[in-house]
Amino acid sequence: MRKWLKLLLRIGLVLAIVAGALYYWLRPLLVRIESTTLASGIHVKFKTEGTNVEEYANQAWQPYFAKGINMGATIPGHFPGELAISEDDYERWFGMIQDMGANVIRVYTIMMPEFYEALSKYNMKHQKDPLFFLQGVWSPEEQLIEGQDAFDPKIKEKFEQEIKDAVAAVYGKTTLTPEPHSGKAGGAYKFNAGPYLMGWIVGTEWDPKMVKGTNDLHADTPDYTGKYFRNKPGANAFEKWLALMVDTAAQTEVQYGWQHPMAFANWVTTDPIAHPGEPLVEEDLVSVDPTHIEAVNWEAGYFASYHVYPYYPDFFAFDKSFQEMTNSKGEPDSYLTYLNKLKAAHPNMPVMVTEYGVPASVGVAHLGTLGRDQGGHSEKQQGEIDADLLQEIHGSGYAGAILFTWQDEWFKKTWNTQRYDEADRRAYWYNTLTNESFFGVLGMFPSKDNKLFIDGDASDWNKLKDKTKLDVQVPGFEEIWATHDEGYLYLQAKLSEPFDPSKESIYFGADTLPGGNRHGPELHGMTLDEGLETLIELSDENKSRMTIASNYDIHSRLYERSGLPDIDPKEKQDDSGIFKPWKLAVNYLLEYPDSRVNHPFGDVEVGILERGYSDPSRSDYNSKAMWQVQGQVLEMRIPWMLLGFSDPSSLSVINYSLPSKNKFEMTHVKGVRFVPWIVKNDEVVGRDNSAAAQPIPVSAMPLYTWQGWEDKVNYVERPKQSYYIMKEALHKINGPATPTDQSGS
Structure with a gap:
């Protein structure tokens, strides 16, 4: 009996191996694209074909509009390149x-093998x-x-190899070292995703100084005439280099038995259009023109790919020549005007907006x-703006619109907060002040998002196990609880009586450092025996905000020599008694000759605390x-x-040093x-406000502390x-816009 069982097991193992091998070798035949x-x-x-992309379907070529979404390469707690997405x-x-409703995913670089395997299996079903x-190829940007x-x-050799690796990965014919x-x-890339490819986008957004430097160094470089792509007369040196790279992609792909439409990445900064109202010279320094390559x-053809956002560069706001068209609401619309000018600059070829x-x-x-704006939006406002931009792109006759982006990416940084946080820890917490992390329509929220609602x-606090009661004996408060997650520090207070924000204010001072x-x-x-770095004021909807002690105001400290008005020396003193709005910069001081026109430093208040659900x-x-407050229950969450x-x-906190x-x-x-304290009728509730009153012992207040979570998110x-x-x-x-769909006037 044992011999028969062993024989059956061996036969079963052999059959499994044979079945696996057959599946591996025959799976391309299962793809019925x-x-x-x-x-x-x-x-x-x-x-x-002309200004359209076409798909071969139902035995005929049919116009196709790419309704797409960009996809990042990782999830919270991880950086790109880590094996994180299953x-x-x-x-x-x-x-x-x-x-x-999307029909296309755009990726920027070679993804992990799991991406191509999952897409192949999904499409087989x-x-x-x-x-x-759409497969992107990351250029050696740094x-x-x-x-x-x-x-x-x-x-040159590194980029050419990256192109060849990307093609081999898409067609499941390589093993790469991560x-x-x-x-x-x-x-190991084993799954052939090539039949599901729509096209190639070679490279990344081009640094204008690099493009100009390349053009200056190689002004006499000969034209590039490749097997499948070449530059046209009048192309600059960098465009000739791009013709070589696009041709490299084509020559590599054809070896796998396929052709797909080709493009290179581009953005507004290096478009072929003049921006006379752009203040920064660098943002209109040089052009990289797709029409100079054919x-x-x-x-399969060739198309143009552009990243186009409504807030960058600054000419979208400053240049009156880009506010000539009005949108469907009758508003002068610089984004719509730009779309039409960009489209007109690319006659007889399809143009896609591959980021918006x-x-x-x-x-x-x-x-x-x-x-x-680049940030400051609720999810609802984000969706409404994104939908408007999609409608304008489609109505302007583009061949596709690829939304940025699918999932939130905590590791991302942005220019006006990156100096305040630790770059090697960026992926491990949710910083809602860093806008770049939250373009996704699939939110990646901190861990209490579905447990604790403001x-x-x-009642949801009663279910929490990781909460701390703060033993604070303060008039007006019966009890105060605290907890936290990757995005916020949460407070819940039971008040002695119902709170009316129109008649009184609640304050929470926060102390993290000496001073x-x-x-x-x-x-x-x-008066207090220890200083406050930040202060929360909750009153009516127009006044609730987070402020920062003037001598701890990191915004003023960073930008006082970069465009901010002169700061009163008193504000730099410890215990100045001044709390300032919490702000972020939105543009530097622009002055000639670094800019074409002078423009003042710009910033916005980000400490506004909205009341809601x-x-x-x-x-x-x-x-x-x-x-939010209901009767005697007050809840809030504070961005870290x-x-x-x-x-x-x-x-880890930002310290007081310059x-x-x-x-x-x-x-x-x-x-x-x-x-905490409550102010009613300009008096602190239950406190002796006389000059002889003893300082409030902040140092005796309970400390809310927690265990760091290192890399476990x-x-x-x-x-x-x-x-x-x-x-x-x-x-x-459904499909490309017809002439009657064109929006604007």
Whole structure:
């Protein structure tokens, strides 16, 4: 009996191995993607025709509009290049993306093998309606910027190899060594995702100084005439280099039996249009013109790819010549005007906007027109703006619109907060002041997002195990509780009587470091034995905010020599008694000759605390809600950076020392002490406000502390309101716009 069992097991093992081998070798035959075949035997599924992209479907070529979304390479707690997103994650996301109405995913670089495997398996199950992708190839960006010469042999060879690796990875014919620290993926690429490819986008946004440097160094470089792509007469040196790179991609791909439309990445900064009202010379320094390159014997064709946002560069707001057109609401619209000018600059070729969108964040990095800022939006506002931009792109006759982006990415940084946090810890906490992290329509929220709602109801607090009661004996407060997660420090207070924000104010002073304000108008005669770095005031909807002690105001310290008005010396003194608005810069001081025109330094207040409901199941949900009160129950959540934290996962705060080389020093602390008080009729409730009163002992207040979470991050994945708004907008679009669809006037 045992012999028979062993024999059966061996037979079963052999059959399993044979079945696996057959699946591996025959799986390309399982891909039943409809395509046409050239006389040479090369397959073509997509091609360009005039200003359109076309898909071969139902045995004919049909106009195709790419309703796409960009996808990042990682999840919270990880940096790009780390093996973080599972095959199951991808398959789930692909279903959500298609359900949203998108037909294309754009990726920027070689993804982990799991991406191509998951997409192939997903599409095998959805062969009648597959999900396509645009494959990007990441250029050696840092080396290009450092060397200022694209023709440097080391750079040229590195990029050519990256192109060849990307093609081999897409077609499942390579094994690459991962480089996690540089963000480069790797592994064994065995699944052929080529049949689901829509096209190639070679390179990244080009640094204008590098482009000009390359042109200056190689002004006499000969024209490039490749097998499938060449530059036209009049092309500059960098465009000739790009013709070589696009041709390299084409020559490599054809070896795998396919042709797909080709493009190189581009952005507004290096477009071929003049921006006479752009203040910064660098933003209109040089052009990289797609029309200076053409396809030769490449049946799949060639298209232009641009990243176009409504708030950058600054000419979108300043240049009146880009406000000539009005949108469907009758408003002068610089984005719509730009779209039409860009389209006109590319006759007889398709143009796609391969990045557009705004983030849902508290932080703001640039201001645009019509409220289309880089940040400062709720999820609902994000969706409404993104849907408007999609409508304008489609109506202007573009071949595609690829939204930025699918998932939030905590590791991202942005120019006006990166000096305040620790770069090597960026992926481990949720900093809503860093707008760049929150362009996603799939939110990646801190771990209490689905456990603790800001709504004035304490019942969810009763279920929490990781909460701390702060033993604060203060008139007006019966009890105070605190907890935290990767994004916020939460407070819940049971008040002695119902709170009426129109008649009284609640204050919470926060102490993290020695020093700060021990007195001030907000204290209404009280003094403290230890200073406050930040202060929360909750009153009516127009006054609730977080402020910062003037001598701790990191914004003033960083920018006082970069455009801010002169600071009163009193503000720099410890215990100045002055609390200032919490601000972020949105543009530097612009002065001739560095800029064409003079423009003052710009900043915005980001410490405004909106009252609302953070429960996404409510119809009145507001993703930016920071506090709510119902009767005697007060709840709030405080973004970590507003408290001065550079990394809450290691209890690290920005310290008082002056910035050194535009970088602040960081200090590890034990936690936060809160000092609460209520002011009614200009008097502190239950306090002796006479001059003889003893200082309030802040040092005796309970310390709220927590264990750092190092690299162990928990998060909640949830579609934002913007996902559902974009779903409605995307489902309304079927194919390219007709002339009657053109928006604006």
